[in-house]
Amino acid sequence: MAAKNQIKVVLMSYKYSFMREMLNKTSFISGIVFMMLNNACMVGQWIVLFTLKADFGGYGFREIILLWGFAAGTYGVAHAFFAQAFHLSDLIVNGKLDAYLVQPKNILISVITSAIIPHALGDIIFAYVACFIYSFNIKVFLLFTLLIITGGLILTSLAAILNSLSFWLKNSDIIADTGVSAVIFFATYPDGIFHGLTKWILFTIIPVGIANYIPVRSIINCDYSLILFNILACILFIAFAFIIFYRGLKRYASGNLMSARV
Amino acid sequence: MKKYLFIAKSQIMSNMQYITNIFGGFIGFTLILIILFNLYQYLYSDPNELINGYSMHQMIWYVIITELLWSILGGSKMSKKIANDVKSGNITYNINKPYSYVGYCLASNIGDLFLKFIFYTIFGMVLGIFFVGHFPNLNIISALIVIVISFLALVISILFITSIGLVSFFIEDASPLYWLYSKFILVLGTIFPIEFFPVFMQKILIFSPIYVVSYGPARLFVNFNYVDAINIFCAQVIYIFACYALCSFIYGKGVKRINVNGG
Numbered sequence: 001m002a003a004k005n006q007i008k009v010v011l012m013s014y015k016y017s018f019m020r021e022m023l024n025k026t027s028f029i030s031g032i033v034f035m036m037l038n039n040a041c042m043v044g045q046w047i048v049l050f051t052l053k054a055d056f057g058g059y060g061f062r063e064i065i066l067l068w069g070f071a072a073g074t075y076g077v078a079h080a081f082f083a084q085a086f087h088l089s090d091l092i093v094n095g096k097l098d099a100y101l102v103q104p105k106n107i108l109i110s111v112i113t114s115a116i117i118p119h120a121l122g123d124i125i126f127a128y129v130a131c132f133i134y135s136f137n138i139k140v141f142l143l144f145t146l147l148i149i150t151g152g153l154i155l156t157s158l159a160a161i162l163n164s165l166s167f168w169l170k171n172s173d174i175i176a177d178t179g180v181s182a183v184i185f186f187a188t189y190p191d192g193i194f195h196g197l198t199k200w201i202l203f204t205i206i207p208v209g210i211a212n213y214i215p216v217r218s219i220i221n222c223d224y225s226l227i228l229f230n231i232l233a234c235i236l237f238i239a240f241a242f243i244i245f246y247r248g249l250k251r252y253a254s255g256n257l258m259s260a261r262v
Numbered sequence: 263m264k265k266y267l268f269i270a271k272s273q274i275m276s277n278m279q280y281i282t283n284i285f286g287g288f289i290g291f292t293l294i295l296i297i298l299f300n301l302y303q304y305l306y307s308d309p310n311e312l313i314n315g316y317s318m319h320q321m322i323w324y325v326i327i328t329e330l331l332w333s334i335l336g337g338s339k340m341s342k343k344i345a346n347d348v349k350s351g352n353i354t355y356n357i358n359k360p361y362s363y364v365g366y367c368l369a370s371n372i373g374d375l376f377l378k379f380i381f382y383t384i385f386g387m388v389l390g391i392f393f394v395g396h397f398p399n400l401n402i403i404s405a406l407i408v409i410v411i412s413f414l415a416l417v418i419s420i421l422f423i424t425s426i427g428l429v430s431f432f433i434e435d436a437s438p439l440y441w442l443y444s445k446f447i448l449v450l451g452t453i454f455p456i457e458f459f460p461v462f463m464q465k466i467l468i469f470s471p472i473y474v475v476s477y478g479p480a481r482l483f484v485n486f487n488y489v490d491a492i493n494i495f496c497a498q499v500i501y502i503f504a505c506y507a508l509c510s511f512i513y514g515k516g517v518k519r520i521n522v523n524g525g
Contacts, residue, residue, distance in 0.1 A: 027435045034438030041445035045453050052313060052458075053305060119438075174286045178293075185293050193304040198296060 009105050010113045014081070017116040028118050035122025036129075039072050042188065057192010062134050063220060064190065069130025069144070070151060070212045071187035076123030077152025078159070083120070085112040085156045086180060088163035088245075089173035098254050108245045112160065124148075140219060143227065147215035150234040154211040155183060157237035160245060167248025179206065187212045207237070265361055266369035273373025284381050291333045291382070292389065298325050298453065299393050314457040319394045320484040321455075326393075327480035328452040330386040331415055334378045337423045340371060341440040344427025348516070357517065364424060364509040371420045379416070383409075404486045411491065412479040414498040419475050421505035428509060431516025451476035474498045 021028055046064050049056065059067065079086065091097050091111065100110045131144045162176035169175075183206055186194075191213040194202060203209035210233045218226035277284075299322060306318040316324065344367065347353040356363050391397065400408065426443055429436045451472035456464050467473065478494035 024435075026433075030433075030438055031435065034441055038438075038441040038445050041442070041449050044449045048454055048458055049301075049305070056301075056304060174289075178286075178289045181290050182293050185290075185297060189297050189301065193300045195300070198300060 006105055006109060010109060013110075013113050014116065017114070021116060021118045031119035032122035032125065035119040036126045039068065039123065039126040043068060057190040057194075059190040059192060063216070065130045066134040066219065067190060067212070067216050068188060069127045069134065070148060070216055071184070072123040072130065073127030073144070073148030074151030074155050074187070074211055075184060076120045076127055077148055078155040079117045079120035080124060081116065081152070082112040082156040082159075083115045083117045085159040085163065086176075088112070088160060089166040089176055092163070092166040092248075092252065093170075093173075095254050097249075097252060101254075107249065108160065108242060112156065134219075143219055147218070147227065147230060150230050151211040151215055153234050154207060154237045155180070157234075157241035158183065158207060160241040161237075164241070164244045164248045167251045182206045183208045183211065207233075266365055269361075269366060269369040270373035270376070273370050274376050277374060277377050281377065284378055287333060287336075287378075287382075288385055291329060291385070294329055294333075295326060295389055295393070298322075298329075314455070316455060316457070316484070319396075320398075322394050323390055323398055323484045324455055324480045325453065326386050326390045327412070327483045328476045330382055331412060331419070331476055331479065332447065332452055334375055334382045335416060335419050335423070336375075336378075337419065337444060338437075338440060340374075340420070341423050341427045341436065344424060345430040345436050348428070348430040348520075351520075353517075354520065357520075362510070363513055363517075364421075364506060367424045367509075368417070368420055368506075371424075372417065375416055375420075379413070398484050398486075400483070400486055404482075404491075407491050408479060408483050408486065411482060411494055411498065414495070414502065415475045415479050418471065418498060418501045418505055421502065421509055422471060422475075425505065425509045425512055428512040428516055431512070431519055447472060447476060455481060471501065474501045 043065065046061065046068075050061050050064075054060070056064070084091070088111065097107070097111065100107050100114070103110050127144075127148055128141075131141060134140065159176060159180050162179045163173070165172035165175060186202055186206060186208040191199065191202065191209060199209075202213070210230065214226050214230050217223065218230065302318050302321050302325075306313065306321075309318040311317070313321075347356075353363070356366055359366070387397075422443065423440065426436055426439050429439060450459070450467060450470075456467045456472070456477050459467060467477070474494065474497050478490075478498070482491055482494065
């Protein structure tokens with residue numbers, strides 16, 4: 001029952017966020033379209049690279065398109081539906097969490113679902129276009145959908161964990177921005193080009209390997225054990241994000257800030 | 263001119279108070295270079311192999327310079343600030359001042375980038391030595407010419423981004439235009455030199471802003487010659503005048519549409 005109510009609140013929050021963003025339809029639609037074009041432009045660099053070499057770390061052009069689809073999809077899911085996870089640090093440092101503390105619902109979920117970024121929907125659409133270019137297949141489509149959701153949740157959890165450090169550290173927003181940017185930077189390059197320490201970091205400290213590389217490999221090789229691993233990793237990341245946030249929340253001191261959420 | 267120098271100086275003084283903020287950006291810059299270093303290592307089976315006239319070491323230095331110019335700029339913040347000034351009506355505080363708004367933006371942004379230019383350049387050179395092991399073949403005069411041309415490249419970029427920000431006079435949100443501009447520069451001008459593109463594209467790119475804002479300075483750094491330096495410098499001067507005129511034109515047209523409610 002509690003979970004049902006929470007979902008209801010989240011859906012309402014999305015509904016009102018969409019209505020707010022839709023006030024200016026031209027800006028809403030142009031943001032989405034330009035974001036798709038923006039992603040499409042970046043694929044251009046791979047067209048040049050493939051004129052120089054036939055494969056990159058075991059990835060051909062189709063696989064690179066799929067990788068780009070995952071990068072855009074995970075970013076899109078995380079930013080379209082959990083945008084505030086990326087600004088949590090600002091809310092903590094400036095005492096803006098008060099408005100959420102009085103809500104009789106899960107605080108972390110209420111905070112991170114309280115805003116959407118419309119142009120991130122352009123990333124999700126681009127992700128599906130990339131998925132269909134890779135393979136027009138219902139099984140691939142369903143796996144892709146599942147894995148961009150888990151990837152998006154891992155990215156959101158990472159953002160929530162790093163931003164929650166603001167409960168303990170000053171200026172931890174720089175750490176959070178760097179961590180999230182690192183995932184986004186590396187997500188668009190195949191893991192096969194990295195070696196040694198860099199590769200190890202990509203599968204541990206910067207979890208781009210878990211959020212992006214493993215899902216791509218699991219679809220290319222149809223490896224269900226990797227998908228299971230991805231789902232388990234996602235659950236662990238989410239649990240860790242909740243633990244860190246609620247531990248930190250005990251240290252939160254209200255800024256006594258009067259503000260209105262419009 | 264004196265007032266613009268004062269604006270730039272004030273901005274430098276202000277940034278001196280938050281100098282540690284500059285160092286935060288080094289992490290992102292280093293990450294991008296690690297990715298591209300790995301990419302070029304994968305691409306070149308032998309460091310002395312030449313691809314389209316560039317060795318691996320030249321490619322790494324090339325990308326260090328183009329990434330330096332892009333990272334120093336921080337274009338997204340710059341474009342958003344101008345767009346917010348326009349949307350929020352803050353621009354009215356500048357309208358009645360005894361200076362040109364475009365000149366103000368240019369001076370203020372140059373001041374903003376000045377310290378970044380110094381610190382990022384030092385950091386970029388250290389990273390380059392770490393990745394490549396040696397410095398390109400430049401003497402003091404050619405190094406100074408590259409610094410001047412890099413600085414002019416930043417001035418042109420500032421003017422381009424100012425013109426994008428000023429488009430907010432006509433459309434609600436100019437950020438999508440900035441995304442396209444940034445991708446145009448990043449894909450066609452940052453990761454590869456112009457020589458890596460098909461011949462028909464090379465002819466177009468040589469006349470595009472890429473030649474003056476990224477390719478030119480980086481190409482000179484890895485393979486300096488005076489003829490190229492003069493050509494790039496002349497092209498940059500033309501671009502500066504043309505971009506300044508474009509910004510003034512957009513501002514002139516846009517400022518007539520301004521409608522601010524008091525409060």
